[in-house]
Amino acid sequence: MTTGPPTADDAPRIPTAPPRRRPTMKDIAERAGVSPSAVSFALNDRDGVSPATRARIREVAEELGWQPNSAARALSGERSGCVGLVLARPARTLGVESFFLQLVSGIQEALAARRVALLFQVVEDLDAECATYRRWWAERRVDGVLVVDPRTEDPRPSLLTSLALPTVVIGDRRAGTGAEAGPPLPYTAPLSTIWADDAAAMRQIIDHLHALGHRRIVHIAGLPGLAHTDRRVAALRAEATRLGLDAADVRSVCTDYSDDQGAEATRRLLATAHPPTAIVYDNDVMAVAGAAVAAGLGVPVPDALSIVAWDDSPLCRVTHPRLTSLVRDTAGFGRLAAQELLSLLDGAPTRRLQAELPHLELRESTTRAP
Known part of the structure; x- marks a missing residue:
């Protein structure tokens, strides 16, 4: 017989429960006493079931914790329930810069009100950003995208047009100012723009x-x-x-x-x-x-x-x-952009919206020149 401190093998085995299976439409049909097709009609807001049956099916779905499968919905041509945001910025600058934290919080607030998810990714450069859009489109991961940091030479608008992805650009696409600015840069994409002066x-x-x-x-x-x-x-x-x-x-x-x-x-x-x-x-x-x-x-x-x-x-x-x-109200800027993208997804026309002009808050770090 050996003695010594207990090892991992000596520890009593605690049985673990198998992972809970996600409820399906078939489970709802069995619980509600209806056919699977009736469940599909009720949960997808289609005709074919009575108001009382629709209410009963939705009540059972909520009891079981059922949620639609976004991947299956995307493959069937329905929305994924998700929009995308890609940042091509040095990752080390994002964790401490308050602008993007506030912007994303405003975006998330507007999307959450519609139960739309935000797919967020940080990449190294513009080429990687464009590759991400292509992958998302091929996988039907997102219904639309929010684009930040417009460039003076920017391949993203024409790419997003070719992919037919509804897009809201956060920021003015013009590089100049006043008389130098001229019309917006000659993009062919039907994009909405949210900009500040x-x-x-x-x-x-x-x-x-x-x-x-x-x-x-x-x-x-x-x-x-x-x-x-x-x-x-x-x-x-x-x-x-x-x-x-x-x-x-x-x-x-x-x-x-x-x-x-x-x-x-x-x-x-x-x-x-x-x-x-x-x-x-x-x-x-x-x-x-x-x-x-x-x-x-x-x-x-x-x-x-x-x-x-x-x-x-x-x-x-x-x-x-x-x-x-x-x-400036950076979170409000994000909310406005997200709301505009949701409007595009609902079929509204594209437009160009100006956010409120920021104001200069005078504090102790400025005074008369020495």
Whole structure:
């Protein structure tokens, strides 16, 4: 006989129950005392059963916890009950950036009210995003898609048209601003668009900083090639020209939206012979990282450097000093986009909708230029 600590083999065996089988239409028919065809008519809102029988069948279905099989419905030509969203962004930037978290929460809120699921995927690049749409279409996984980050050179609209997938683009597809913008980019897809006026928002920021006496203003922007990045850069340039500011002192620097690149760009700018007196960051994460760099270099905010964040978040409100930020209802933006996609799925025509213009919330991170 051996002694020693018990092993896994010595432990008593606890029987496990087999996994519960999902209820079927046949189960409902047996419980309700009707034929399977009557169950199909009742649950698919078709004629052929009396109101009393329909009510009884639905009551039994609820008791059994029955749900329609989305894959089977898709194969039969019915809707899948799901819409898709693909993000071709560096994954490391999404977990900390509040914009997408709020956007997705608004989308989910609108979809949940209609019991529509959201299929969400992060991919490496635009090619992978297009491949995802093709796979979803071939597998009949989604009824429509929400598209973010319109590009100035964008293959997605024509692809989605060829796939006949109802689509809502979140963001303006035009890259310029004002007279430079012209008509929407020549896409052939019948897409709805939900957009915010980035150019007007940038003018708000620059006019505020100019009124405070700032003449050396740098915009730490997001990814190049995105239509909204190009539009903000163009708006900055146009407003600087209108105000008579030197183009060498008012410019944009592109990054990947991450705190690392935001911090590094700030460090380089503050090390120059004539550093900016104000920096505008394209998101809250980069703004907070930039403020930390300034503090580490002994550059006081706002006395020596004013900081503005493009999107407001709790980060901007708890940082010391609190950051002046553009405030907008990002969750509402997402709800509006999801509601528009649901309308397209219900047969409504495509359209172009403008969201409410964000406003600049003045806090302690901006003051008169030194």
